[in-house]
Amino acid sequence: MKTRAAVCRAFGEPLSIETIEITEPGPGEVLVRMAACAICHSDIFYMDGAWGGELPAVYGHEAAGVVEAVGPGVTRLKPGDHVVATLIRNCGFCPACAEGAPVFCEEVFPLDKATPLHDGAGKPVVHGLRTGAFAEHIVVDASQAVLIPRDVKLDSAALIACGVLTGLGAVVNTANVKAGSNAVVIGCGGVGLNAIQGARLAGCDPIIAIDVEPGKIAAAREFGATHTINARGENVEGRVKELTGGRKADWVFVTVGVKGVAEQAVSLMKRNGATVLVGMPPSGVAATIDPGWLAADGQKILGSKMGSARPMTDVPKIVALYLDGRLKLDELITGRYPLEKINEAVASSRSGAALRNVIVF
Numbered sequence: 283m284k285t286r287a288a289v290c291r292a293f294g295e296p297l298s299i300e301t302i303e304i305t306e307p308g309p310g311e312v313l314v315r316m317a318a319c320a321i322c323h324s325d326i327f328y329m330d331g332a333w334g335g336e337l338p339a340v341y342g343h344e345a346a347g348v349v350e351a352v353g354p355g356v357t358r359l360k361p362g363d364h365v366v367a368t369l370i371r372n373c374g375f376c377p378a379c380a381e382g383a384p385v386f387c388e389e390v391f392p393l394d395k396a397t398p399l400h401d402g403a404g405k406p407v408v409h410g411l412r413t414g415a416f417a418e419h420i421v422v423d424a425s426q427a428v429l430i431p432r433d434v435k436l437d438s439a440a441l442i443a444c445g446v447l448t449g450l451g452a453v454v455n456t457a458n459v460k461a462g463s464n465a466v467v468i469g470c471g472g473v474g475l476n477a478i479q480g481a482r483l484a485g486c487d488p489i490i491a492i493d494v495e496p497g498k499i500a501a502a503r504e505f506g507a508t509h510t511i512n513a514r515g516e517n518v519e520g521r522v523k524e525l526t527g528g529r530k531a532d533w534v535f536v537t538v539g540v541k542g543v544a545e546q547a548v549s550l551m552k553r554n555g556a557t558v559l560v561g562m563p564p565s566g567v568a569a570t571i572d573p574g575w576l577a578a579d580g581q582k583i584l585g586s587k588m589g590s591a592r593p594m595t596d597v598p599k600i601v602a603l604y605l606d607g608r609l610k611l612d613e614l615i616t617g618r619y620p621l622e623k624i625n626e627a628v629a630s631s632r633s634g635a636a637l638r639n640v641i642v643f
């Protein structure tokens with residue numbers, strides 16, 4: 283069938299709105315009509331060529347919509363179901379899945395071998411971030427589609443698929459912080475604000491948010507930061523020390539993909555503290571740390587991929603917290619744009635001014 287999509291034809295250039303061909307869902311797959319797809323910084327990194335990959339491609343992976351058709355063997359979902367669509371394609375049975383880490387699933391799926399997308403000339407189009415959700419329809423493995431109740435607005439639900447899973451998950455899954463720990467969150471965008479609300483839900487105190495954009499710093503307060511630091515102008519290490527009784531941070535969450543910030547984070551950990559790296563810099567960027575200090579101070583650096591998410595249990599928990607008024611989603615949306623205006627939405631996200639811009643269909 284045909285669908286409309288925002289296609290990346292050249293890195294760093296505007297996306298082009300095209301009619302493309304999308305295959306019917308195969309065994310174990312679902313066709314979802316998109317309702318909303320937010321723009322994540324990972325999409326922008328791919329569009330800019332920072333992580334390589336083939337072109338043309340359709341990106342977009344923070345998505346929600348309505349199931350339109352299911353392939354053979356799919357019994358868990360049916361047409362009309364509302365779903366959050368994530369990039370976490372997982373089999374449930376490989377060693378990674380079996381130990382509760384579906385983000386590292388080892389299975390190779392038919393969708394990994396052949397893209398479901400082709401352009402008007404019949405040329406294959408990359409199924410970006412295993413989702414390709416800057417399009418009116420997506421075909422994904424059923425493991426990527428998580429059923430949600432119909433009373434959750436789909437534009438808000440879309441944010442769960444990456445920003446919320448990742449930010450909240452870094453705190454409650456990867457770090458598994460204890461109530462009463464202190465937390466520093468560097469970067470107050472879509473992922474950082476969710477790390478902040480994860481720290482609030484987990485009972486962290488103080489929760490210290492760091493950014494350089496006044497608007498994001500104000501948002502951090504609303505999402506649960508007890509203290510904020512503007513890294514442009516304030517002495518970050520000094521302020522963190524002052525707010526933590528001179529010890530510095532139990533946990534530092536780095537939600538931006540910037541080398542210097544990762545290096546700074548390490549300097550903000552207390553002895554026996556930990557830094558959780560969530561944001562991913564362009565490929566090939568190396569940060570400098572002093573292993574001697576790390577060993578002498580018994581510190582840890584942890585990577586957190588997609589917040590160590592297990593979508594089938596994490597998404598329903600997040601939805602329940604949202605419906606209970608304990609987790610903010612609606613407030614994360616800065617702007618809503620039709621697919622035709624995606625380049626404006628991307629420019630706004632790129633400028634750093636937006637929390638999350640969402641393409642609505």
Ligand SMILES: [Zn+2]
Pocket residue numbers: 322323324325343344444445
């Ligand atoms: Zn993302």
Ligand SMILES: [Zn+2]
Pocket residue numbers: 372373374375376377378379380384386387388389
């Ligand atoms: Zn697996």
